[in-house]
Amino acid sequence: MKQLFKEVHEAWLATQFTGFMSQTQSRQDLYEFANILFKHLTWLENDFIKNNISYTYDIPQVPIRVTHISHMINNIIKRMESIESQLSTCKDEHVTFRMASDLSYMKAALSKLPEEEVEKCFLAEKKYPNVELSDEARDALTIFLFEESYKEYELIMVYNYSKANSNDAFLNRIFQILIDESFFHLRSFGQMMAEMGILGVPRSLMEEIYKFDNLEQFLKDGIQEEIGAKEECKKLADAVSASSEHFAAFFTFINNQENYHIALMEEALEYINNK
């Protein structure tokens, strides 16, 4: 079942990042299917926890560099077929029945998605449509997107692990909000990376990132990181404000969203300190 878990994780990322490549209605379908695969991942994870089996989020790099979206779609379908062939390794028949039904539907729907050329998502042109950026602003934005897309993936997995391994309803509500927020940010940054031709799947996580001993310290560090991210967003908003009002507004919006994340982490911190 560990191989099954790993392959669902890979299929989720492949589907999510193919969604970033698409410029058509297919993007929404791919986002929905990525959501379903992420849900499968949490079901399998729950089964590990129920049966007291140790697990990791370790996966190999997920290759996504293609010229046409059909190459990725075919790859995802193959991944789903491989997942189907291993469903019997999970002993919870309710879970595997639901997964089989979802996979069957998704494979059929995926095979009907229209062709798109997606080569430009990987050409590293670092140009954003209708936005003129100085070399310095372009470099800053490029590095910011790599840093933050990885960070958002990391946060999704860290909060997911924490939520899966906790029965505390108060904390789990906060973890779930933070997961949802990170999904939104990952999608925003992933779409920008595809537009700029620098799309890449985040690297896998080292185990100690999500299997931490001290939640209080993790939250304190997290608040500091969010403050750092706010600063970066502010710098980027300033750097691009002359050339793109829309871009500047976007980074101001992301900057302000970080305040909400900080407030949530402070709420969690206060809760565990008062426990």
Place this chain on the structure above:
Amino acid sequence: MTADAHLIEHMMNPQNYGNMENPDASGMGKNPQNGEKVAIHLKVEKQDDPLITDISFQAIGCTTTIVAGSIVTSEAKGIHFSRAEELVSATLGLLENQSPEDAACTEMVALALKAALDTYREKQKDPEFSLYSYHITTDCTPKEEIEEIKEENK
């Protein structure tokens, strides 16, 4: 760090990134200032001058660390330990020309490789030996921040 085409390639598709099952040796480079770390794993062919047949790295760190890890491990794959030692020295020799943040990341990768080589040699004497972990000496505080601190302390 600037984002030229060569570096972007390493950001989009870092080489040799990931865990390794049953490595012959692993080593760790750490930044005690901020908790960032790099682990390097080796598969080694036993010879008088051992050969690195496979290498992988993992990191808790920033994009610069990933780019440095991707470049250094690509250089180290398929070379003998004597050449790998030269690679470590050459990489450490580049630090002076880099910003403090970039230098700290690069040093962490070079020391992780050095630690993995030393671990392998130690394991030949003591198979139970775990791994070497080396701390960087570069202060990764950006120059502007150091200036600000100096101003504040005046």
